[in-house]
Amino acid sequence: MIKKLIFYYTSNMLTIVLRSILIYLIVLFLYRLMGKRQLGQMQPFELVLTLIIADLATIPMAEISVPVLHGIVPLFTLVLLHFALTLLCKLSPKFSRFVSGKPVIVINPYGIDYRALKNLNLSIDDIMEAMRGAGYFKLEQVQYAIMETNGKMSVFPKSEYAPVTVGDMNLDVEKSVLPINVVSEGKIMNENLKIAKIDKNNVLQILKKAGIKKVKDCLILSVDKAGGVFAQEYNKKYTTFQIEPLGQVSE
Amino acid sequence: MTKFMWFQCLSIFFILVILVLVCVLEDNLVSSALHDVRNYCYQIEASVEENGGILNNDVARLVDNMEDNWFKYEWNLCYMVNHKSIQEIGVEISKIKTYMEENDKKEFMASLELIKLYEEQYHHFMGASFHNIL
Numbered sequence: 001m002i003k004k005l006i007f008y009y010t011s012n013m014l015t016i017v018l019r020s021i022l023i024y025l026i027v028l029f030l031y032r033l034m035g036k037r038q039l040g041q042m043q044p045f046e047l048v049l050t051l052i053i054a055d056l057a058t059i060p061m062a063e064i065s066v067p068v069l070h071g072i073v074p075l076f077t078l079v080l081l082h083f084a085l086t087l088l089c090k091l092s093p094k095f096s097r098f099v100s101g102k103p104v105i106v107i108n109p110y111g112i113d114y115r116a117l118k119n120l121n122l123s124i125d126d127i128m129e130a131m132r133g134a135g136y137f138k139l140e141q142v143q144y145a146i147m148e149t150n151g152k153m154s155v156f157p158k159s160e161y162a163p164v165t166v167g168d169m170n171l172d173v174e175k176s177v178l179p180i181n182v183v184s185e186g187k188i189m190n191e192n193l194k195i196a197k198i199d200k201n202n203v204l205q206i207l208k209k210a211g212i213k214k215v216k217d218c219l220i221l222s223v224d225k226a227g228g229v230f231a232q233e234y235n236k237k238y239t240t241f242q243i244e245p246l247g248q249v250s251e
Numbered sequence: 252m253t254k255f256m257w258f259q260c261l262s263i264f265f266i267l268v269i270l271v272l273v274c275v276l277e278d279n280l281v282s283s284a285l286h287d288v289r290n291y292c293y294q295i296e297a298s299v300e301e302n303g304g305i306l307n308n309d310v311a312r313l314v315d316n317m318e319d320n321w322f323k324y325e326w327n328l329c330y331m332v333n334h335k336s337i338q339e340i341g342v343e344i345s346k347i348k349t350y351m352e353e354n355d356k357k358e359f360m361a362s363l364e365l366i367k368l369y370e371e372q373y374h375h376f377m378g379a380s381f382h383n384i385l
Contacts, residue, residue, distance in 0.1 A: 029262075033258075033259060033262050064334075065333055065334040065335045066333055066334075067329060067330055067331055067332065067333065067334075069273060069330060069331055070333070073270065073273055076266045076269060076270055077270060079263075079266060080263065080266055080267065080270070083259075083263055
């Protein structure tokens with residue numbers, strides 16, 4: 001009897017565990033399918049979708065009498081709807097504006113546009129907070145501030161407060177090069193070797209120069225097109241040095 | 252078209268196919284399960300009337316068949332329908348068997364009526380009707 005009870009209890013728990021894994025994988029797949037935008041800057045309809053998905057997924061996960069399909073079918077339907085909306089938004093700017101709204105200028109050269117602020121249900125504090133988030137602490141530093149459709153504020157500073165760039169100073173600087181990690185946590189990244197167009201022998205030579213005996217001792221090794229090397233052994237200080245420009249390292 | 256776009260298109264296509272399949276399969280399964288139950292109920296009623304009671308081989312055979320048939324369907328229905336919503340028919344079938352052993356015709360017929368009622372109700376709450384959608 002006890003054995004039977006334990007088995008029954010255990011099998012219920014096992015069902016929940018298996019269902020949770022299944023639903024987690026499905027939701028993961030769906031988010032992957034919807035692209036990276038779903039994870040960061042969301043439009044209103046994407047936020048709605050995210051909220052509903054989170055709620056729908058938990059129902060069959062915890063309630064054994066509800067079939068998993070009752071969770072999966074609405075999830076699939078919502079994803080299809082999402083794709084349909086996204087497609088319509090791409091095809092028709094008017095529809096896109098209807099669904100997502102349009103960017104609104106909240107600060108202009110005359111100061112804060114109070115009417116725009118009220119339309120967006122925002123307070124002065126919200127604007128100041130968003131401005132500080134963008135790195136500007138005074139209103140007079142800002143030429144324009146635009147509330148984007150995803151709820152983030154873009155700030156365009158007045159010229160006298162804009163950060164100085166290399167271009168402004170007419171400096172002749174070397175082109176930025178993208179470092180490529182060829183060894184990470186003791187493992188050679190074969191994919192990155194192809195991008196860097198170097199082979200394992202090159203890696204071993206660079207490691208030797210960095211004073212690292214084995215690949216597995218290397219925490220990170222990155223190289224760039226200009227020949228810059230960054231190498232660090234586990235629990236030791238990093239070293240940087242220059243090797244002959246590889247030339248073949250792609251940007 | 253990038254690889255990811257192909258992946259998206261294929262996935263959307265498969266999701267669409269899965270949704271259509273699930274809807275059609277569920278409709279077929281629920282319809283045939285409920286249709287069979289209703290038929291068995293009518294057959295049992297007719298048999299009881301014909302034989303003048305519930306204690307006879309004909310009725311016993313029909314009840315057994317109805318039970319087997321329902322449990323066979325119930326097993327598959329559980330993939331698509333909330334288990335709690337379809338358990339009443341199974342419970343009433345089990346009761347019918349007990350009433351038959353006790354020769355309680357009144358309760359037997361009452362349970363049969365309940366099964367028919369549940370069958371009708373399931374049709375109502377499972378169908379894609381205006382009522383259910385709203």
